[in-house]
Amino acid sequence: MSQILLGFAAVALFVATFLISNTFTMLVGRRTRELALMRAVGASRRQVRRVLLTESLVIGAVASAAGLALGTGVAALLQTLFATTDTPAAALVLTPGTVITSLLVGTSLPMVAAWLPTRRAMGIPPVAALGAAEPATPARTGSLRTGLCAALVLTGTAAAVYGALTTGRDARTVIGLGAALTVTGTIGLIPLLARPFVALLRPLLTRLHPVHGDLAARNTVRDPRRTGATAAALAIALTLASGLSVLGASASQYLDRATTHDFTADYLVKPAEGAMRMTPATAEPLKKLPGTTFSPLNQSTAYRLAGTSSVLTGVEPATIGRLLRYDVVEGSLDCLAKGQIAVADFKAKAAGWHVGQTLPLQRQGDQRGSVTIGAIYRADEQSNLLPSVTAPDSLVARYDSTPHTAGILVAVDGGTSRTARADVTRALGDNPALAVLDQADIRAQDSGSIGDQLNVFYALLSMALVIAALGIANTLAMSVLERRKEIGTLRALGVDRAGVTRMIRLEALLLGALGATLGTVLGVFLGWALGRTLQESVAGYTLVLPWGRLALGVLIALAGALLASLWPAHRAARVDIPAATTAP
Structure with a gap:
């Protein structure tokens, strides 16, 4: 159980890394002029980089202390809630190792996540930064990063398929390595995949809302890297959830079939x-x-x-x-x-x-x-x-x-x-x-144990989904702040508040749909690969696609994205038109 909890904690931290990196990318982008001015008056790259990394260090330290205190409180609350007369709550144990590890991980993670945005900002010449209104960071389709990520996806997919088809002694290790490579490569390719995905959905959006749908589609792909980082967090959570759903549904059907076949008594x-x-x-x-x-x-x-x-x-x-x-x-x-x-x-x-x-x-x-x-x-x-x-x-x-x-x-x-x-x-x-x-009771009992375990896993994965939703809210909020003048101009041209709100919500739905689609496809693939390794030792195990659960996962992701857009959409709709249109 400790290993399972640590594994899901690692997933939550991995997802949080995208949120932190995306946030620093947007913050550094908004402060490009300020940083360029510091460079222009004599600050070196190392000094500016040190300022930004120190900020991330302070943020990480404060967040780690708050998280440690909150986690300790949650642990104490859970002990009290689950305590019974037969198993009373034990004394709360908080070891020095837990404190040190939490603070170190929580402090270092933001610094790692902030390093790449900081490095990109230092690559912009001060003169160019002072003269640019909004430095763009488009994803280049022919870049080395794209080629490397494509190679990772192809290698990882080949490794997972090989492990699934050979089902040898180390098949699961091979599949695990292939899964890691595939997910990593896919995350890197999301900025490239965002444009065709949005183009595929644009006709539907424009049919429902011709003006707002077109604006939402254009805004979503305006910065593909930002879109990719936001959707990646959701994709990781949906990959695990859909993979577990496939394995759980397949195992439940196997148990049901085994009970029906073997049990001939009443x-x-x-x-x-x-x-x-x-x-x-x-x-x-x-x-x-x-x-x-x-x-x-x-x-x-x-x-x-x-x-x-x-x-x-x-x-x-x-x-x-x-x-x-x-x-x-x-x-x-x-x-x-x-x-x-x-x-x-x-x-x-x-x-x-x-x-x-x-x-x-x-x-x-x-x-x-x-x-x-x-x-x-x-x-x-x-x-x-x-x-x-x-x-x-x-x-x-x-x-x-x-x-x-x-x-x-x-x-x-x-x-x-x-x-x-x-x-x-x-x-x-x-x-x-x-x-x-009777036979029905036995099936329910066997399948119920799997269902209970899956519910525990889904509850743990909900942390990653919440973090992903926060990432969408954060991205949209920063996007609204950056596009304040543009939104004010739209309002001056006749777009009402409801129209602006609808545009922001459609952007959120596009982000949610991108992450949910990629995550579901990856999860089904990995669920199939891992399921193949069970067929050798579990006779009668076959792949089952739980369409209902998969659809529910996508709907939850879309609902989370929609909820995450409420505050940014509210802010966008309340933009002061004269102040926004006269802003420099």
């Missing part, structure tokens, strides 16, 4: 959460229930089967074939009645076992014997129902008098019904510590 009896441990005797009362077939799953551990660590699951040989579906690929499941064992194919393949082979069996150092493999069946290593080694109850009882009963499989004449469930529950003594689950 009910599974399990201990309720935090309840007592079941034993083979728990199932005995079911013998008195007419028309009922059952078999406990008696798990026994600490075995060495031909030198391989194994867990034996004891079942009732006469009934297990009706309760679980065994796809036997070699031998016959009738071997259980003869005192032999059946082994899952993945375990037999790993150990080199075959049907008819007699294996030495040892448990807990002193109990020894031998067993014969009578069948090999197809099973998934990740399955919660089919065991890796199936044995008759009598064999398990010979070595273990107190096995752990993981569940009781029950089938009733007539299939599932409210009456049948009530009869099973009554036969077990109406014990509240036992849960009687």
Whole structure:
């Protein structure tokens, strides 16, 4: 959990870097004349650079101290909220290492983010800066940066595809490296991609709002670098969210299919959460229930089967074939009645076992014997129902008098019904510590755990989305400040306040759509690549595109962009026309 939290914290900081860098780019751009004047009166490049980096140092130090205090307060609040009588809140621990790391990272990050804008500003000659109204920084399509980023995207994509198709031992490492290269290259190419993307959406905007839509499209691509840096933060957050959605939906469908395929009983009896441990005797009362077939799953551990660590699951040989579906690929499941064992194919393949082979069996150092493999069946290593080694109850009882009963499989004449469930529950003594689950309950339980984990990840990713939305608000606010005279002129020419507000909101939607589209495409691609690595060990895993979740992610991104535009749009609509049009 600590590693997961640190990983998401790193993502949030990475996204914040774009916001900081973009902010310093705009601030330095607005102060170009001031900086040029300092150079003109004798300040060296090093001195001006030192002034700007010192400003970033002070901002980082103040923000780090505030963030550390706020984070400590949030931690204390969470401890209080989640404390119960059984698990009271522990003392809040704030180690020196946490304080030092937070302050160092929070202070150095703004300096790193401000270095590139500062370097660009120092490259403008003082005379040119004093004479320029608004120094432009267009993205050059033929620049070295564009070529390098394109090479990173091609190399990273090739590496991810190679890792996905080979699914070798280090496939996930290769895919992770490819993903990092692809995302990094895409971020660098966003300024180049912004123009065709906006051109693609411009007909729709101009059809809805001919004047305001055209102005919004032109303003969005006026500074492609700024647009790229703003959209990049949103793209990173959507990449992770959509990738997790693809993996989660695919895993949920796999579990659903596995449950439907393997589970042929009507009910599974399990201990309720935090309840007592079941034993083979728990199932005995079911013998008195007419028309009922059952078999406990008696798990026994600490075995060495031909030198391989194994867990034996004891079942009732006469009934297990009706309760679980065994796809036997070699031998016959009738071997259980003869005192032999059946082994899952993945375990037999790993150990080199075959049907008819007699294996030495040892448990807990002193109990020894031998067993014969009578069948090999197809099973998934990740399955919660089919065991890796199936044995008759009598064999398990010979070595273990107190096995752990993981569940009781029950089938009733007539299939599932409210009456049948009530009869099973009554036969077990109406014990509240036992849960009687049908197939739908099992699917919901298995899929629910994945859903809960995804919700935690989405909650953590919301930090990155909030930072990205702040970046959009910041960019639009600075853009409104820079275009104050232009907006005043538009108002003087007859564009009303609602029109100016609409123009700014459309700009925000274009930024949100650019980041959301790139992030969703990257996330689906990476989700596919990582999913391919699971197919070798998880039989039946297939790619599932959760269109609803993906669309929801895009809608949330657009809604966040729209909300982020409220304040900048309000400021733009309130521009004083005479003051703005007479400003130098």
